[in-house]
Amino acid sequence: MFIRWSAAVAAAILLSSPALQGASAADKPTDPQIAHIAYTAGVIDINAAKQAQKKAKNKDVKAFAEDMLRDHEAVNKQALALVKKLNVTPEDNDTSKALSKQASDKLAELDKLSDAAFDKAYVANEVAYHKAVNSALETQLIPSASNAELKSLLQTGLKIFQGHQQHAEHVAAELK
Amino acid sequence: MKPGRLASIALAVAFLPMVVPAHAAIIEITMENLVISPAEVSAKVGDTIIWINKDVFAHTATAKNGNFDVTLPPKKSATSVVKKAGTVEYYCRYHPNMKATLKIEP
Ligand SMILES: [Cu+2]
Numbered sequence: 682m683f684i685r686w687s688a689a690v691a692a693a694i695l696l697s698s699p700a701l702q703g704a705s706a707a708d709k710p711t712d713p714q715i716a717h718i719a720y721t722a723g724v725i726d727i728n729a730a731k732q733a734q735k736k737a738k739n740k741d742v743k744a745f746a747e748d749m750l751r752d753h754e755a756v757n758k759q760a761l762a763l764v765k766k767l768n769v770t771p772e773d774n775d776t777s778k779a780l781s782k783q784a785s786d787k788l789a790e791l792d793k794l795s796d797a798a799f800d801k802a803y804v805a806n807e808v809a810y811h812k813a814v815n816s817a818l819e820t821q822l823i824p825s826a827s828n829a830e831l832k833s834l835l836q837t838g839l840k841i842f843q844g845h846q847q848h849a850e851h852v853a854a855e856l857k
Numbered sequence: 858m859k860p861g862r863l864a865s866i867a868l869a870v871a872f873l874p875m876v877v878p879a880h881a882a883i884i885e886i887t888m889e890n891l892v893i894s895p896a897e898v899s900a901k902v903g904d905t906i907i908w909i910n911k912d913v914f915a916h917t918a919t920a921k922n923g924n925f926d927v928t929l930p931p932k933k934s935a936t937s938v939v940k941k942a943g944t945v946e947y948y949c950r951y952h953p954n955m956k957a958t959l960k961i962e963p
Contacts, residue, residue, distance in 0.1 A: 755931065840891040840892075841914065843954050844891060844949070844954045
């Protein structure tokens with residue numbers, strides 16, 4: 682129950698954050714903010730994967746964490762290369778802050794669990810987290826991005842995240 | 858025609874049957890931006906598939922029926938020879954939203 686609730690909170694944070702709210706052009710996140718949000722979303726999943734590598738017991742869960750680490754590091758490396766090329770400085774913002782805060786709370790919560798309970802909670806959170814990020818990418822970040830290269834990187838990011846969501850759902854189904 | 862040219866043609870003809878059996882084809886399947894293309898391709902038993910991963914991410918080509926499972930590191934390619942006839946659906950284990958079909962004729 683708690684897991685479902687926190688997924689809803691994550692989605693709410695992503696979708697109702699002041700930086701992402703409203704239909705008027707002035708309220709749209711800027712490219713430097715979008716770059717920061719996307720990078721932060723990657724870092725969060727990398728940190729979650731590092732925790733899972735230390736704590737997970739199930740071999741599929743361990744392998745999944747390794748996949749997350751590898752993919753998100755690759756995406757963020759591309760993101761860094763792009764912002765450098767475009768001469769854009771990622772700009773911290775309320776959405777990034779809310780995401781980071783929520784993620785560190787989650788890390789602390791998962792840290793108290795061990796063995797099968799940890800495995801289950803980590804994978805369930807991965808499903809919920811990727812779902813929330815996908816929804817933010819689709820409905821807010823991609824439509825708001827003005828630079829074509831940034832938009833295309835976000836679109837690749839969306840496909841990666843959608844893939845991870847399905848992968849996480851498979852792992853979750855097998856843990857049951 | 859110069860003798861050297863003739864010799865190299867003779868050499869090529871002599872070696873051709875060893876390199877590529879007369880009926881076998883080489884089929885390229887590319888993974889780029891998490892898309893497999895072509896999404897559907899026909900092959901014959903004995904054909905060679907060259908799997909090309911253009912992404913910075915690792916992918917796999919994993920047959921649902923267990924007939925093959927090729928792992929492709931970032932920016933790498935691999936080859937495999939088609940062994941069994943049938944329509945095989947395959948996907949990437951890391952990104953199951955990457956899906957495609959291989960139709961293999963006997
Ligand atoms: Cu893949």
